[in-house]
Amino acid sequence: MAQKRPAEARSDKLFYYALIPFASTAFLIILLTLFVLTAKGLPALEFYGLKVLTSTRWLPNEFDPEKAVYGLLPAIAGTLVTAIIAVVIALPLSLSLTVLVEELAPSRVRDILSSLVDVMAGMPTIVYGVWGIGFLAPILAPIYSGLQSTLGSLPLFSCEPTGGFSILTAGLLLAIMIIPFIFAVVKEAYRAIPATYREAALSLGMTRYEYTRLLMGMIKPAIIAGVLLGFGRAASETVAVALVVGNAFNLPLCIIGPGITVSSLIANQFGEANLYPLMQNVLYLGGLVLLVLGLASNFLGILMLTRVRVRV
Amino acid sequence: MEKAVTELKPPLEVQIRELRVKLEGREILKGVSLSAKPGAVTAVMGPSGSGKSTLLKTINRLIEYYPGVEVEGDVVVGGVSAFEMDPYLLRRYVAMVFQTPNPFPHLTIYDNVALGPRIHGLAKSKKELDEIVRWALEKAMLWDEVKDRLNDYPSKLSGGQQQRLSLARALALRPPVLLLDEPTANIDPVNTKKIEEAIIGLAREEGTTVLIVTHTPQQAARISDYIAVLYEGRLVEWGPTKEVVLRPRHEITRAYLKGEI
Amino acid sequence: MYKRRIMKDRLFTLAVSVLGLLALAPLFHIIYTVTVRGVPAILEAGPSFFTEPPAPPGSERLGGIAPALLGSFWLALISTMLGIPLAFLVGLFLYEFKESRLARLVRVFTMSLLEIPTILVGMLVYTIVVIPLGGFSVAAGAIALAIVMLPYVATYVERALDSVPATYREAALGLGLSRARTSLIIAGIARRGVLAGFLIGFAKAIGETAPLLFTVGSARNSLNPSPFEPGDAVPLLVFQFIATPYENWIKLAWGAAFVLTVTVLTVFIALRVVVREVRL
Numbered sequence: 071m072a073q074k075r076p077a078e079a080r081s082d083k084l085f086y087y088a089l090i091p092f093a094s095t096a097f098l099i100i101l102l103t104l105f106v107l108t109a110k111g112l113p114a115l116e117f118y119g120l121k122v123l124t125s126t127r128w129l130p131n132e133f134d135p136e137k138a139v140y141g142l143l144p145a146i147a148g149t150l151v152t153a154i155i156a157v158v159i160a161l162p163l164s165l166s167l168t169v170l171v172e173e174l175a176p177s178r179v180r181d182i183l184s185s186l187v188d189v190m191a192g193m194p195t196i197v198y199g200v201w202g203i204g205f206l207a208p209i210l211a212p213i214y215s216g217l218q219s220t221l222g223s224l225p226l227f228s229c230e231p232t233g234g235f236s237i238l239t240a241g242l243l244l245a246i247m248i249i250p251f252i253f254a255v256v257k258e259a260y261r262a263i264p265a266t267y268r269e270a271a272l273s274l275g276m277t278r279y280e281y282t283r284l285l286m287g288m289i290k291p292a293i294i295a296g297v298l299l300g301f302g303r304a305a306s307e308t309v310a311v312a313l314v315v316g317n318a319f320n321l322p323l324c325i326i327g328p329g330i331t332v333s334s335l336i337a338n339q340f341g342e343a344n345l346y347p348l349m350q351n352v353l354y355l356g357g358l359v360l361l362v363l364g365l366a367s368n369f370l371g372i373l374m375l376t377r378v379r380v381r382v
Numbered sequence: 383m384e385k386a387v388t389e390l391k392p393p394l395e396v397q398i399r400e401l402r403v404k405l406e407g408r409e410i411l412k413g414v415s416l417s418a419k420p421g422a423v424t425a426v427m428g429p430s431g432s433g434k435s436t437l438l439k440t441i442n443r444l445i446e447y448y449p450g451v452e453v454e455g456d457v458v459v460g461g462v463s464a465f466e467m468d469p470y471l472l473r474r475y476v477a478m479v480f481q482t483p484n485p486f487p488h489l490t491i492y493d494n495v496a497l498g499p500r501i502h503g504l505a506k507s508k509k510e511l512d513e514i515v516r517w518a519l520e521k522a523m524l525w526d527e528v529k530d531r532l533n534d535y536p537s538k539l540s541g542g543q544q545q546r547l548s549l550a551r552a553l554a555l556r557p558p559v560l561l562l563d564e565p566t567a568n569i570d571p572v573n574t575k576k577i578e579e580a581i582i583g584l585a586r587e588e589g590t591t592v593l594i595v596t597h598t599p600q601q602a603a604r605i606s607d608y609i610a611v612l613y614e615g616r617l618v619e620w621g622p623t624k625e626v627v628l629r630p631r632h633e634i635t636r637a638y639l640k641g642e643i
Numbered sequence: 644m645y646k647r648r649i650m651k652d653r654l655f656t657l658a659v660s661v662l663g664l665l666a667l668a669p670l671f672h673i674i675y676t677v678t679v680r681g682v683p684a685i686l687e688a689g690p691s692f693f694t695e696p697p698a699p700p701g702s703e704r705l706g707g708i709a710p711a712l713l714g715s716f717w718l719a720l721i722s723t724m725l726g727i728p729l730a731f732l733v734g735l736f737l738y739e740f741k742e743s744r745l746a747r748l749v750r751v752f753t754m755s756l757l758e759i760p761t762i763l764v765g766m767l768v769y770t771i772v773v774i775p776l777g778g779f780s781v782a783a784g785a786i787a788l789a790i791v792m793l794p795y796v797a798t799y800v801e802r803a804l805d806s807v808p809a810t811y812r813e814a815a816l817g818l819g820l821s822r823a824r825t826s827l828i829i830a831g832i833a834r835r836g837v838l839a840g841f842l843i844g845f846a847k848a849i850g851e852t853a854p855l856l857f858t859v860g861s862a863r864n865s866l867n868p869s870p871f872e873p874g875d876a877v878p879l880l881v882f883q884f885i886a887t888p889y890e891n892w893i894k895l896a897w898g899a900a901f902v903l904t905v906t907v908l909t910v911f912i913a914l915r916v917v918v919r920e921v922r923l
Contacts, residue, residue: 081821081822081823082821082822082823085739085821085822085823086739086740086743086822089732089735089736089739089740090736090745092729092732092733092736093732093733093736093737093745093746093749094749095729095733095793096733096749096752096753096755096756096793096794096797097748097749097752099756099759099764099767099790099793100752100755100756100759102767102771103759103763103764103766103767106766106767106770106771107763107766107767110770162662163662163663163665163666164666166658166659166660166661166662166663166665166666167662167663167666167667169659169663170659170660170663170664171663174656174659174660174663177449183667185911185915186667186670187667188911189670189908189911190667190669190670192843192846192850192907192910192911193670193673193850193904193907194849194850194851194852194878194903194904194907195850195851195852195853196850196852196878196881196882196900196903197673197677197850197900197903197904197907198673199881199882199885200676200677200881200885200896200897200900201669201672201673201676201677203885203886204676204680204885204897205672205676246669249666253666264482264484266480266482266484267484267486268447269444269447269478269480269484270478270480270484270486270548270551271486272444272447272473273442273444273473273477273478273480273552274473274477274497274498274501274551274552274555275469275470275471275472275473275474275498275501275502275555276470276501277470277648277649277651277652278652278655278656279651279652279654279655279656280501280648280652282655284486284497287488287489288486288487288488290488299758302758303758305760306758306759306760306761306762306763307760308760308761308762308852308853308856309852309853309878309882312882313882313885313886333760333762333853336762336766337762337853337856340766340769340856340857341856341857353766354766357760357762357763357766360760360762360763361759361760361763364758364759364760365755365758365759367758368754368755368757368758369755372751372754388645468649470648470649471645501648
């Protein structure tokens with residue numbers, strides 16, 4: 071046996087090296103995406119300067135790039151605001167769902183609820199989009215009008231609503247879409263809490279409310295991770311948002327009015343952007359911003375998750 | 383179920399009457415009757431699987447969180463049936479320490495101990511709470527080691543210290559009844575000695591009713607006043623420690639004391 | 644004090660139940676909405692819904708979504724042929740060499756790929772495939788979809804392999820089998836879990852929209868079966884038709900959304916059946 075070992079190890083080494091090219095695909099794709107977006111996006115930054123990130127106007131010109139104005143700020147701010155709205159709404163719902171599934175539901179119902187959340191996660195985003203356009207936006211439209219007429223003095227509700235297509239509608243739709251992801255992260259951590267802590271909490275005479283709060287405190291890094299990953303999801307979602315956000319180059323100051331996000335901007339403009347000099351490059355630059363945002367929230371999220379494991 | 387019992391007057395005797403517990407159809411306890419007196423340490427012994435932990439967790443009704451549980455018989459604490467009390471109230475009087483040290487990792491040493499009193503509103507001021515925390519840590523023989531670092535997290539403590547912290551957390555409720563489920567199973571001899579001293583002190587000085595599950599006859603002999611031996615879900619022996627150790631009546635007790643089981 | 648705690652607990656239980664169910668409620672309403680608007684549209688179009696291209700915008704007739712269905716079929720076929728073997732090998736690597744530093748890196752990057760906006764994958768494939776090849780094609784769309792499904796399938800495969808008890812692995816290695824053979828045996832034991840991973844990949848391939856926006860080309864009337872020509876896809880048609888002002892196109896979009904929903908739900912039910920039985 072001892073003599074056979076080295077030979078065996080050699081074939082195993084071969085197996086290892088043979089798999090490396092496949093294993094590194096993800097890395098290569100990310101690198102390539104980063105490279106393409108940078109290489110194509112930088113010319114826009116060079117030509118227009120930082121103005122391309124800070125301007126709020128979007129005035130394409132078919133002939134002369136000098137005469138065109140491209141400002142990504144409304145889209146970047148729109149991405150951030152819609153994603154933040156989504157996370158703020160989705161977090162309490164996801165935590166409630168976790169408690170419902172893990173603590174309240176009888177074990178059979180628990181399985182059914184879990185499968186339903188899986189279906190929610192797997193439902194194509196375009197289906198959320200058509201629901202947004204066909205149901206959510208129309209029922210929100212009169213509510214927005216009401217908000218504007220009563221609270222119109224507040225900047226948040228000061229603008230003219232346009233048929234329910236708005237930053238807030240996009241945020242709400244995104245909230246629904248990211249619930250399964252936040253839920254998945256939080257539930258996994260919650261379930262991983264050793265039983266002895268639950269028993270300790272119960273043995274002190276804590277009510278369900280008191281001990282779930284305590285246990286949620288224990289997995290706080292996982293909750294933060296869920297928020298970060300959910301934020302990343304919301305920021306990168308494209309088609310559903312593009313259908314309900316209204317696609318107007320406004321800063322998202324008034325949330326009941328139409329706005330735009332980076333991904334919906336790309337979805338709407340990239341197809342014809344090659345007709346306008348440098349517009350495509352501006353959109354690549356927007357893509358780069360989106361990529362950095364996505365990777366950063368993912369990285370921080372993973373970092374948080376490793377902290378849970380160390381602690382618990 | 384919940385009667386208007388809102389308070390119990392210590393000292394509290396624990397009386398277990400014809401207790402039968404089934405878990406998912408399997409009978410773990412098959413009619414156990416036993417009582418534990420205030421100011422005394424009752425050691426519950428028996429080979430693993432004999433139902434010791436189940437017995438303890440039935441007293442504070444933690445067993446109800448296990449799947450497929452059925453309980454018959456009664457547990458009477460201070461004259462009131464545990465099953466007629468609100469479990470949250472019951473557990474304020476019947477505290478528990480577990481086999482694995484389990485202080486909450488995200489709470490400081492102070493907050494771990496203060497948790498019970500805070501939940502139950504036992505302290506009217508910060509000063510009072512400070513006093514309870516100090517008292518509990520002293521009773522758990524941990525005060526001297528942690529008094530200067532109450533705001534540290536438990537991960538900075540050794541396993542034995544963490545177990546004493548778990549004890550202190552339970553004691554902060556000033557419980558008239560204390561349940562301990564093999565509290566020194568994973569602990570080194572030095573810490574074991576401190577925990578044993580703490581347990582004896584509680585029974586003698588505070589009049590606490592102590593029930594401790596232990597797997598070492600030596601420990602039972604050192605700290606207990608009474609020994610109860612469980613075997614396959616039945617009580618096979620129960621009496622003052624000296625008598626049980628010197629003149630075991632049952633074959634199984636004899637084998638167990640010799641370390642044959 | 645005591646009464647207030649009980650009250651708080653009851654309120655909490657109530658609030659959590661209501662909010663938890665509220666979180667799930669949209670799913671039912673989405674399925675309901677897509678059904679009540681999609682089914683009448685399909686009935687109105689009749690069998691031609693599945694056999695014809697869309698009628699011209701604003702026409703009285705609906706036409707059908709045949710090119711999109713054909714395109715989606717090709718896209719699913721090609722993208723799974725590309726993506727699933729690749730993802731399987733990545734999952735195998737993650738499982739078999741999980742203790743190596745490289746595997747840890749690979750895992751981080753695979754998880755990061757999950758967070759890359761899928762529209763950027765579309766932009767990437769547009770830049771490195773569509774432009775060099777001189778035009779949109781079903782194949783380009785399939786490449787984009789293969790990239791999107793990679794992390795889902797890979798992590799699912801890894802989990803499935805991981806859930807096989809270690810004793811099997813040790814037994815295989817103990818027989819003197821190489822790690823390559825051993826891991827294939829493990830994959831055989833975990834075949835249902837692995838299959839579930841493949842189904843997830845398939846569901847992604849038929850449901851994704853954004854990666855197709857700048858790759859497939861929305862050739863709405865083409866029944867050309869060549870993968871190197873532009874084509875259409877069901878989700879793409881939905882996206883581009885639902886926001887138009889044309890009544891007949893909007894109806895087609897609802898019908899197509901219904902078809903898409905039913906397909907994905909079917910895959911999910913299949914997934915449940917596959918995974919439930921093995922309890923992996």
